[in-house]
Amino acid sequence: MVDIREVPEADIDRAQELAYLVFHDRPEPEGRRRHHALLTRCARLGAYDGAALVGFMAAHDFRLSVPGGELGCPGLTFVSVAPTHRRRGVLTALMDEQLRRAASAGSPLVALWASEAAIYGRFGYGAATQGLTIEIDSGRPLALRIAPDPRPLRLVAPEDALAVIGPRHEVARTERAGRPSRSTQRWNEEWLCEQDEEDDELGPPRIIVLGDPGEPVAGYVLFRTKPEDDAAGPGRTPGLVRVDELEADTPAVAAALWDCVASLDLTGRVRAWGRPADDPLLHFAADRDQVRVTAQFPALWLRLVDVRAALTARGWAAPVEVVLDLSDVRRPANAGRFRLKAGPAGAAWEPARADPDLTLDVRELAACYLGGTLMTELVAAGLVTERTPGAAAALDAALRTDVLPHTADEF
Incomplete structure (x- = not known):
């Protein structure tokens, strides 16, 4: 059983060595110095097996541009698990604790760049930019x-x-x-x-x-x-x-x-x-x-930590009113049936009893959140179920941005 807790500055060197082991990296001294300086400015979370640091992740204190403004959005980096502790729930424990802390801090979003695209979907992340x-x-x-x-x-x-x-x-x-x-x-x-x-x-x-x-x-x-x-x-x-x-x-x-x-x-x-x-x-x-x-x-992967806060804080290009049946196994507070009523004047997100227009996982909603993925494409891919014809197209029109979301800020 591992213990998930903050990583003190005294353990940053150990965290770096773990990451270099996992990513098969051997930076020069200058690169190591830069990484150390970066990690001193990041929030740090570790998995300890006794005295051994066997899992690690850090988070930049970012604000992310979203349609109509910007929101607090920790940027995860240096995510690593020791090869001796793979498939033992270490990454899951780190991710769950990080989501809990982001929610507690009032950050409605979390973002990362995926070293392996197959990993992060199961934690609710969707590829939001290309x-x-x-x-x-x-x-x-x-x-x-x-x-x-x-x-x-x-x-x-x-x-x-x-x-x-x-x-x-x-x-x-x-x-x-x-x-x-x-x-x-x-x-x-x-x-x-x-x-x-x-x-x-x-x-x-x-x-x-x-x-x-x-x-x-x-x-x-x-x-x-x-x-x-x-x-x-x-x-x-x-x-x-x-x-x-x-x-x-x-x-x-x-x-x-x-x-x-x-x-x-x-x-x-x-x-x-x-x-x-x-x-x-x-x-x-x-x-x-x-x-x-x-x-x-896929470039930036996005996670909606607080769906209501994220949806009501962004701008909307056109009016839309849909009922979404949303699943989120890692953040149960996001799961359920909700009515989204949004438009250029703002948005509301409230519990609903009506039959859903769309059934989807929070991962798919995250992929569409910035306007870079079309809900209609996810319906066509079998990842979203459209129960009311035209609902996905209406949501796409509301989520639309003049230019596609994009970043080259890899972290």
């Missing part, structure tokens, strides 16, 4: 169907970047749901750090912004580069531009930024991981053989 990897063959000029914004581009030093691009990033969070808040430490230790944690061959962060001097930036691109692989012989790999983030006020601004990174000297490939599924580049690129989607994957 990410794309986009690759550009930049060995030739980028062909575009629209004219790039002609305003000037300029480089910004990493030490000045937060003051320059931070405000534009905050605007982007209001424009797309699903984006966690970023602290100054997170900016500096993950996005703007000199050495990339995943690939030591990549150079330091480079930041290019677009806009007239003295005006707020209209867009920015944050990227790193890797030189050509000379050791590969005649078929050597051309230099790489890895785009970590690109934000733009308009398609023309985005076109100017993509054109800029695709025209960097001594490079022949641009790779952008974690782009939104509705990225305008995929439409204004003139040659889709040159601009290709090479991967699509």
Whole structure:
């Protein structure tokens, strides 16, 4: 029987070693230092078998952008169970206690990135956003169907970047749901750090912004580069531009930024991981053989801790009134039959006795919550039962957002 309790700072090194064991990781000293600093700022929960730490999870103190605003949303990370204690209920005990603590703290949502997609559905998490990897063959000029914004581009030093691009990033969070808040430490230790944690061959962060001097930036691109692989012989790999983030006020601004990174000297490939599924580049690129989607994957996984609080706090695009028969084996307070009456003026969530229009699990409701998954698709997949024809489509119309939810903030 394991004991679930808070992990003191004195045990952070032990927690790191457990995570490195589970994830088959061997970070360099600088990476270990960054992880330690990060964990000191996180809430920490451990499973102890006697004196041994056999399970661990940490939670960032995030606020998550949702349609119409933002909500408190712990971001789980470093979730790990010792190989000696797998299939003994350790992860379940950690997850249940974490949900209990989130509810007690008034956080209606919890989020994570899944190392294995098969794990977290059973705890009520649904894949709420999708990410794309986009690759550009930049060995030739980028062909575009629209004219790039002609305003000037300029480089910004990493030490000045937060003051320059931070405000534009905050605007982007209001424009797309699903984006966690970023602290100054997170900016500096993950996005703007000199050495990339995943690939030591990549150079330091480079930041290019677009806009007239003295005006707020209209867009920015944050990227790193890797030189050509000379050791590969005649078929050597051309230099790489890895785009970590690109934000733009308009398609023309985005076109100017993509054109800029695709025209960097001594490079022949641009790779952008974690782009939104509705990225305008995929439409204004003139040659889709040159601009290709090479991967699509579930990104942010969301858990509704308090369904009523979550639904009544978000904005709604259209009126809807449906009765949902909702199951939630881990949070019984969420389970039951409820009437959702929502619209642009607000929402109400109350117990109901009427026959349900839709029967579903909290996992499916979480997947749809940000507007990134259609309820009608889940009905078609057999995961939601539609008892009143048209109910799923009506709920989709109410949940709809102008742009798809998206984040590249992996944690």
